[in-house]
Amino acid sequence: MINRPAPNLFARGSWAEVKRIGDVLRTETTGGVLLLAAAVLALAWANSPWSGGYHTVSSVKLGPAAWHLDLTLAEWAADGLLAIFFFVAGLELKREFVSGDLRDPRRAALPVAAAIGGMAVPAAAYVAVNASTAHGSLAGWAVPTATDIAFALAVLGVISTHLPAALRTFLLALAVVDDLLAIMVIALFYTASLSLVPLLLAVLPLAAFGILVQRRVRSWWVLLPLAATTWALVHASGVHATVAGVLLAFTVPVLRRAEGPGPGLAEHFEHRWRPVSAAFAVPVFAFFAAGVSVTAGGGFGAALRDGVTVGIVVGLVLGKPIGIIASTWLVQRFTRARLADGLSWWDVSGLGLLAGVGFTVSLLIGELAFGMGSVRDGNAKVGILFGSLAASVLAAVVLRVRDAHYRRLCAEETVDDDADGVPDVYQRSVA
Template identity: 50%
Template structure:
């Protein structure tokens, strides 16, 4: 395997992706509070790009509007795969993480509004900040501390975080969009229709085009045009990434070794993990401590902390428990309610999308500093609390596996035992569940 192949394989790892994200945020914090802080702000505000379609943007906008669209494409693509082949294909299996995601969106927003209710309209404008869960960061924490946690727990978190991000995207499109250019939006919709037809059409002409034109040459320029038109329309350009991800074809056809969805993810996930997310964190997480004198007295700070640290746990766990209690939906037999509580705490890691919504919410520098600082603090607190709780659950599940293995070993080695009929082993396994 070449060095490049090893690097791209590493960038697909949840642990590596999360580590790069954390590392970039730490560099940004250190840089913004060092004697070189002026160079950090100068880099963030350096403007470049063509004026056509309003693309003469500062670096931090290119990171938030441009690079982050790659991350949201991955989110949309994952959601499409789940809808067609995964947990979301079966409504009865998908209902709990979907309801958990909705609870984890609504309760934090309500808590934020309650905390900021008496402070005026501008502070309460950031109600969308505590709604989002950072997929990359949360999955990385789970991967580091949860080697013995049941696989369905990761699937639950992935489904929850994906639906959570889709809710955040809808909120960005509806609540954080300024003036709309209907002409640009209409052209973007036409571009998306062409993108979808080229992906999924079965006509002879489109099949011939797909067979003769390399995918990167066919879809790359079209994706850039769609992104630029979406940006010019006034809707946040990351919506284009989600829309294109949802239009990807997830099944291979005759002559294809894999689906376009799989091939795109193979190519773009390392770009998202190794470039888009770290650069966005570097350009967004640089909160100057010297400019945060009123941090602890700010209602924005406490609203975000309450929403992410407490609201996510209450919303995710409460919605899941109530749904399981009053409907026919039920948890996977391998999971316990303590596992769901751990996921609820883990959901308080807002980071990427929360920082994005913070930038869209506040034009005032002091409010933005408070919001970003609170997002970073809440994400760290949630990660630490989740590590403690899920670490305990990890040890619990490791003991259960050891007990089952020991019971299976005793059955197969007992005199007269038939290894093809491990009835006693199955009984022991069932009795081990709490």
């Protein structure tokens, strides 16, 4: 029997993967800054003397009523624009597991386990806080389970840490798996009613889209109507329309044909749509979702004392890091893995706290759980904003303490003595 060496947790990946992840993170960090700006603008407007204008704009209806698409601007942002976000997340997830470093099951086990633990523990914490509260509060159990990668990376960019490439890759992979699990939760637990006819009809344009992309068709005037039709039918079925974005993404091939030059179709679509998602779709959704009045429903103090708010804050600030740290420890315990050289459990703790920055998907789940504009939805938004702020501050403290260590690791990774464009550390044999 061949004794394999124990795998390293957070081991350095391939240079191609690290370079690609770096490009992704730059886009997401920029999007995170826009997301933060949109949320601040919405909060300021919703709590200003001109708050009526904010709510008037949010409630403007557009779309054909005959097709049940006469939605408000806020609903278009949640149902329509977030479908783009989940399309990009689906492409990223498929690429990671087909051609990325996570195609190796040993490397994929950690972010998958961490994502599961990082959802299960916050959900349990929320339920524990709200077990004895008023009826209806438990519907928000999934609100603190999501990680907002754009917001988290914006926080990371602001504190200017030199996070090692392997940890940045892990954070992105965890968030992408987290997004997939969140969309499954939305589809399974937040579908109030289901109409089978439109759902079955949605298979037709979805299949046509899949056949065309498998044949490497890129023409937007052919694919976009099929994608829009799939989205509209899924929306009419009662399943949240963002599910259509993930389903469409999963049909796109990752690997290019042997004889064809250039990137694969998934990479091509991701390159085209990620800026739209990060710079437009998510910030616009944040603008319409984050505008909660702190004086409504008894004021900010009453909101902070509400079980919904407390449960979300506890889930994000404590549940997320505990779930991720515990899952990482379990992977280490049962796979004989160990942390890569130079890393410590403080790094895992910092990532766990950073994963507690929940925003985009948390706001969406809050609206689905409690109803857009309800008192509990407002309390959920307060909890999301307060919990994300607290998690980001704590993460900044931990990562600042580790900053000197990160600088040393980053300096090692950028040495290129042979001037071939690839850092020397990626050309060495790594056990």
